[in-house]
Amino acid sequence: MSEYLNALGERAKKASIILGTLSEEEKNKAIFQIAEDLKIFANEIITSNKFDVDNLIAGGKGLNMIDRLTLNEKRIEEMAEGAKQVTQLKDPVGEVVESFTRPNGLVISKVRVPLGVVGIIYESRPNVTVDAAMLCLKAGNAVILRGGSEAINSNKVLVNVIAKALEKSGLPKDSVQLIEQTDREIATQFMRLNKYVDVLIPRGGAGLIKAILENATIPVIETGTGNCHVYVDNEADLNIANDIVINAKTQRPSVCNAMETLLVDAEIAEEYLPVIAGKLMEKNVEIRGCNRTSEILGSSGIVLKNADETDWETEYNDLILAVKVISGVEEAIEHINKYGTRHSECIVSENKEKINIFQKKVDAACVYANASTRFTDGFEFGYGAEIGISNQKLHARGPMGLKELTTIKYIISGTGQIRG
């Protein structure tokens, strides 16, 4: 293990022990200071950010990437505002989840405590640096950040501002640290720093998640990949279906809770597919259909690319939609459980029994009836924050807020009890 990482980990661990003993007021005071200092040092931040942006431009990257990386006064203002909002969230630490007395007199309390040291591995956008760090801090965790190399100068200055504000507020400056080495080898080693890091949360695309699952020995909360489906039942209200299909596919196609495959019941396919295809094409959506879909739409003069196995598995994150005609709710469930990524799934139907079967049998974090999959989001759920959307089953499932950045600890008080 790299000396550099070991030292960083040890400092984070020490900071985390102190953070775990702080009151909500102490943490809020520090977060306020950080928000203030971000605004005060806006010029320094913008100057460092310009190095990153210039590198990207010199590398001939697209406007989209450049825009995502760029910090200006307005964006720094927004980061500071976001940090202040975190102070409004209720601190979950210290909550007594359960407490009971055993026949032998032992008092056992299950108390909510911080996770300890959280590792965040993420890509490009420097606002994640501040967002993630503030949420971890509010929940009493030390955080080690590993951002993308293209944002290294921005991240360095942001973490530097944060660390100084922490010190000013009397908190350990090592509560928020950045891995300043940007090579891959160091990232791989970081994923194995079990001695000091309690959990790893990746924020990024499928490639990043896969690399982490392959290499990490630290427990990971898998986030992000969303191959989401909408199933339109033969007993659907087709107006509702139209709204949901268009919203779930086109309102923001690049995100994980957007729909990627539409499943249509065979009984209504002939009636419904031409209607919805027209609406989708108006929104510039490319449709890739199963044989039956191509047949039906073909007779309306619409020529499609045929969908194959790969399409059922793909999270396009784009204005592309796979469409399949299936026979009833059970076949829809089977398709979803085979190809889905356990994220967000939807049935459109007026039949309560079918809704019940679908919601029971579909294996996913969020199972919707008659509402868009786009609602899977910490803010839309009213959690006031989001550190990511988990699509694994351990620890947290679906949108993760502050509470998901904590664990529990048993505090047991005795008077000399021993086991017989």
Add this chain to the structure above:
Amino acid sequence: MSEYLNALGERAKKASIILGTLSEEEKNKAIFQIAEDLKIFANEIITSNKFDVDNLIAGGKGLNMIDRLTLNEKRIEEMAEGAKQVTQLKDPVGEVVESFTRPNGLVISKVRVPLGVVGIIYESRPNVTVDAAMLCLKAGNAVILRGGSEAINSNKVLVNVIAKALEKSGLPKDSVQLIEQTDREIATQFMRLNKYVDVLIPRGGAGLIKAILENATIPVIETGTGNCHVYVDNEADLNIANDIVINAKTQRPSVCNAMETLLVDAEIAEEYLPVIAGKLMEKNVEIRGCNRTSEILGSSGIVLKNADETDWETEYNDLILAVKVISGVEEAIEHINKYGTRHSECIVSENKEKINIFQKKVDAACVYANASTRFTDGFEFGYGAEIGISNQKLHARGPMGLKELTTIKYIISGTGQIRG
């Protein structure tokens, strides 16, 4: 990925979807049938077990191992009794953990559901086959078992009896499956069967846990390793300290919640160490001391092996105890957070403030004041069952019962809501 494992995984996944829809009564009925059939087929079980036992004897293994592996009528009776007790435990599935309505009318319910497919990797004792399978089943999970090669004949017949009883009760027989190939390569592949397995729970020694952390890509609940400490403060009631130290070290030294290192406050070391050393030696405990400990006990004529860095890190699981003199509660906390395995830790003190600091700052699943670490146990906590003791922080911490074999799912009901 091996065809064999893929097929096994696919069957388990299918079974899990059905299991997730069953009522508590249906699951209990099947578990009762299994308990009955274990007794009915006791002779077949004993005959197959004898192959394993004979192999072990032929391999020249020790009596301890042979005893652990051996099944007789009494032990089968106990397994059946254990299964019946599982039917008495409350089914956690279906509990509505939270439910709320959003301003847009979406009704969001957080509902407790089975994990899905649970993988258990374990060593030697064939009773784990039945215990683990029954707990998984009651919580609505399909389970894939991978036992040790030395118990393969016993495990085969046990799983065969279980599968037939499941079929009789109308449940999918693939709810409980055994990996019948016993080579290491298949175990390593099993740890990477993410497509079908939702969580891996190892039950075994440090070597097994390490191999799983190294190789698994499936989320793991780390269990078992316990390098536990008792800290005797200068304000301790020394009678209580005596009881706890002797109990935590000697009542069952081979288990994970036994004490491995005793920390004694410097202020009472001269008075206390000779007393407790005498009592420990009466119980045949070998003491390995820090320099100060050796010095103090040396002047009472007790010659010790010196403890070094390795001793602080070691889970002896034996009648050996490392002893260190330290200066006060903060140094005790530092030692524990450096060398402990986040399992069970204890302070003996009458000073409430020190107890509070210790319980807040020590980073472990169970932090005791004035009680033996030996209480960290699902039954002692009143959970009525135990699938293992987690010493990681994600998902579950400390003794894990039925609830820890479940996860949650968001069920969202709308009337056509889309995101603006």
